[in-house]
Amino acid sequence: MKAALSEGLGDTAGLPDERIENLYRRWSDGSFGLIVTGNVMVHRGHLGEPGNVVLEADSALDGFRRWAKVTQDGGSPIWMQLNHPGRQANPIATAGPTVAPSAVAVGIPGMPAPRALTDGEISGIVDRFAASAARAEEAGFDGVQIHGAHGYLVSQFLSPLANIRTDRWGGDIEGRSRFLLEIVRRVRGAVGPGFGLGIKLNSADFQRGGFTEEESRAVIEMLADEAIDLIEISGGSYESPAMMGRPGVSASTRAREGYFLEYAETVRSLARAVPLAVTGGFRTRAGMQEALDSGACDVIGIGRPTAIAPTAGPALLEGTRQSLPQRSLRLPVPRRLASNSSVRSLEGALDLQWHTDQLHKMGAAKEPDVDRPLWRTAITTVQRNGIDGVRHKRGAASAKSSNSTTSAAVRKFRFERTVGRYVANPVVGFAQRLGIRTTFATELETTGRKSGKLRTVPVAAAFDSTGAWVISQHGTRSGWAYNIAAQPTVRIRQGENWRTGTAAFVTDDDPQLRARTFAANPLFAPLVAAGFAALASDPVSVRITFTD
Template identity: 60%
Template structure:
């Protein structure tokens, strides 16, 4: 039978998705002063709860308030915010759309000004991105503590009514730092070869499984590669896929790159552009390794024809939508019920390029502005307002600076 975007999907753990659309994680920066979920966050997710998705995944929820990726991150260390978390999940309880929480530790990508703590990482290697701080290498006991923090956050999420969690294993965050030989230069049980470098993510998955019920879903967002010479390769990524499948993962979302080499925001080659999705070719290459575990692909999809083709061909099982949902929160409903052929999109780039190019890496700046512009749209929806596609790059730059400080714009040497 041919699979369509409207086809239901049963995950290995038994959870049911009504269709093949997933709202992928977008960092909302809408936590309150105590790192709990705010009313604005709940109001934002009410838009997506009505959107007709098969699955909705939250933006990254941190597992340690000392180490946060950006201001406004929600953090779960215990049950102090349980009431607010239940309110966040409440709109999904009766609608039939599972809500998963993306759980994350930023590692060396932590914003030191937010946590007021020196970032930590597998090895003391600084990221080549604006505003970064050289991290401190983690001790063995600290690594084990972080593993348990993932488990605690997941158990609290289940108590709050979330249907699952997604481990963030992409885009240069801590899981990715353990996987890459560029950022993990340890020679102990957590590094030294590919098997030991992937131990961290396997232990995180095992700890989450031990702390939650059998019906609670666990997925991962995984890099196909980090696109840096000497870094995490597609062959190593395939080995991680095989290991995760053996441990009972429910869904693997494929992405790639980091904020040093942002493939998830980059330019497509012609063969990729024809199919729209950045990582579809890699996803197709791991079908046999996945052994029945569904594969989701996020990044680049804009036309319903390309989405339908990707699912019907079996190259992926789930279509992930990120930035388009900032402008059209009910994208699946618009495609499946209203016949929308192409999703709205906006690529934001800095102006004054001859001037800014002398003081900043324009590719990194464009990526930061694009993220900020889309974050602004999330904040509008959190305030109960419609998205504003006319918003300028200058407004995005202003709010990027206000949210993250002047370090967001500093060029990094080396």
């Protein structure tokens, strides 16, 4: 089984286009017994990332029909994975605040605290899953899989860390399972009896106080009483990404292959007649065969390896190939920090983005690039999350003002300010807390123009003997720029020392050329300048002259 991988290849309306067809044409040649799509969102206002495909009751189906057909033409049935991100919604690709069972923030740097859903809103989301499933059947898909793992909304309802409700949707495991079971029943009632219905479920969250294996076994017992066709077992979340073999999965388990195989053995009898699939960690033909022969599972799920070896299936089945390629990325941090939860989360995100790059290459009718360096992934990540990647969330709301230069500038400013607030600033701040300091990523202290209190923000800076250059990416509209306009005396951290100086806007300086000087090595000057350009709306250079 080709397990789900988020493609991020939806167009600006959240619909699949020829890039999806190119990608799935490659996978359809891989002799998979089942192909599961990347997560398709059931609500266009709540996306896990820019580029997510969305299927709602009123979505146009032509692209979905082509998507299903190009896959089936290769001989593989295709199931659509349906999902709602809940509190893991990307804040720069989501309309309004994120939502969750309870107002409990996810432990990922830069992610805002969600708003707790009302009882009526929960029922409405259940209806959305059912409507999307019915539309998938109408478009010609062979089934759907409900994403109940990896920290997304269904998984959030199951977790006692994310779900602290005291009504019928919370409490004990029976209450926390209600959301999932209601989705299953509503979906089954909305589609035909021959339409496949599967669940992707965590074996555990791998977080202290979270969803446990004991609770997961209880959920599987409940699911076995429902009319479902497959349970896929995975585990973890982007806070603790066990599904990628990160810390939380033992070395012995990784060596054996199949990160969640031991757990599958304990639930095989509980699932009764429902087939079990295990995804995560399988890399060799021998390991897959051993797992099937043991009876622990009925289906082997392959995820990330299909991003770099999309048609390896026939060779594995025939025995002419014994293993799948793999590439695991690690941050260059000290060993003592490697197990830090925030580091693990960031590594998980980088790993996903690198593999997403491979999907985008195949979507562009190119070959995967297993030697792709991480810095290229950094660039494409900025490009994918740029202003054009999220305009679909404003869709009709912005159509009337699409010809207004002022409106476009405001939208861009708001978006890039959100990137700084929820992505760039937290990452720099996190590095500072770990003791990772550079002259490029430093801190600026200003005086609040209204409060009179000291405000510290992460900034990039280029130092010289008499001062420093910084760039206000949004001109005089950023908060700290307003502050220095009112009170130009500032402090900026240079290494371990704080320097006092006077800040002034230099409007005749070229911010793009100035940004190139921020690179520690001239070879990286284009990359640094591109990064600034991607995150700026109306940049202006600022000169800080030391006075101490």
